[in-house]
Amino acid sequence: MILGVPTWFDGELPNYWDEFVPEIEDMDLKGKKIAIFGNGNQKEYSENFVDGIGIMANLLQQRGATIIGHTSAEGYTFEKSRALIGDKFMGLALDFENQAGKNKDRIKNWAENIKKEFNL
Numbered sequence: 410m411i412l413g414v415p416t417w418f419d420g421e422l423p424n425y426w427d428e429f430v431p432e433i434e435d436m437d438l439k440g441k442k443i444a445i446f447g448n449g450n451q452k453e454y455s456e457n458f459v460d461g462i463g464i465m466a467n468l469l470q471q472r473g474a475t476i477i478g479h480t481s482a483e484g485y486t487f488e489k490s491r492a493l494i495g496d497k498f499m500g501l502a503l504d505f506e507n508q509a510g511k512n513k514d515r516i517k518n519w520a521e522n523i524k525k526e527f528n529l
């Protein structure tokens with residue numbers, strides 16, 4: 410599975426996930442590999458950059474899923490992020506507002522890596 414989740418409201422999931430989150434909480438995701446990408450804005454929301462990726466990753470892990478597709482946080486400038494584990498994001502962080510020019514390469518590299526992790 411590949412999930413896309415932007416961050417809204419200073420470090421929260423967008424409203425339209427309100428219905429989906431309780432469904433995830435009821436799922437058994439043991440043995441499932443899940444990759445997450447997330448939109449955010451590192452300049453305007455430096456204290457909560459792509460927090461949605463971290464919120465979603467934790468939720469899915471609690472249900473037994475394995476999160477694949479971690480990426481380096483190098484090349485981004487921000488204060489804090491719930492998406493970080495060590496020096497890596499638990500998914501692919503995309504910032505269309507400040508670093509749109511980097512998205513193509515970031516997506517390409519991520520896609521190649523998750524293909525391997527999904528054993529495709």
Ligand SMILES: Cc1cc2nc3c(=O)[nH]c(=O)nc-3n(C[C@H](O)[C@H](O)[C@H](O)COP(=O)(O)O)c2cc1C
Nearest residue numbers: 415416417418419420421448449450454457458459
């Ligand atoms: C009201 C509002 C709150 C936001 N809060 C955050 C935030 O806490 N962290 C973050 O990284 N980006 C934040 N953003 C930036 C959005 O994640 C970014 O604009 C993203 O591209 C939106 O994707 P979407 O249009 O697919 O929902 C916020 C944007 C808005 C308008």
